[in-house]
Amino acid sequence: MAIRNIRKIGDSVLNKVSKEVKEVNKKLLILIDDMIETMYDAAGVGLAAPQVGILKRLVVIDVSEEGDSPIVLINPVILESEGEQTGDEGCLSVPGKVGTVTRPNYVKVKAYDKDMKEFIIEGTDLLARALSHEIDHLDGKLYVDKAIGGLRNVMGPEDEE
Numbered sequence: 001m002a003i004r005n006i007r008k009i010g011d012s013v014l015n016k017v018s019k020e021v022k023e024v025n026k027k028l029l030i031l032i033d034d035m036i037e038t039m040y041d042a043a044g045v046g047l048a049a050p051q052v053g054i055l056k057r058l059v060v061i062d063v064s065e066e067g068d069s070p071i072v073l074i075n076p077v078i079l080e081s082e083g084e085q086t087g088d089e090g091c092l093s094v095p096g097k098v099g100t101v102t103r104p105n106y107v108k109v110k111a112y113d114k115d116m117k118e119f120i121i122e123g124t125d126l127l128a129r130a131l132s133h134e135i136d137h138l139d140g141k142l143y144v145d146k147a148i149g150g151l152r153n154v155m156g157p158e159d160e161e
Helices: 026-041 125-138
Strands: 046-048 058-061 071-082 085-091 094-103 106-112 118-124 148-153
Touching: 026 046, 026 058, 046 125, 058 125, 071 118, 071 125, 085 125, 094 125, 106 125, 118 125
Parallel strands: none
Antiparallel strands: 046 058, 058 071, 071 106, 085 094, 094 148, 106 118
């Protein structure tokens, strides 16, 4: 496994639509493992393949408190969404910034696992936000375009007095 370089806002790959995954091969399995390791290394809750420069419809998410339950979604599609939640959102491709974004509070997503077996995942709250955010990446959309009132700097522990 290897930690991949996360593409930053301004990189044109982040604004392109990703291609459907047709088959899972050794190269894709390595990419999945690398994306999970990269997401954990960057302390993120989700990562989409375009964020590491690969235009494939592939997402990894882990919103568990322990950070040890990655979900792999190949060719994810939102089937249903309900309600709304408004809150701060960040992105590994937009470091040091957050913005207030309104997302569905519930989503139902169809995707495929590493064995190309179809499954349905339903999420509320943070999982719904993460699913929506990462699937947007696959369509070349960044949360910054949805942020209400622009972006704010995140104050890290090293910035506090």
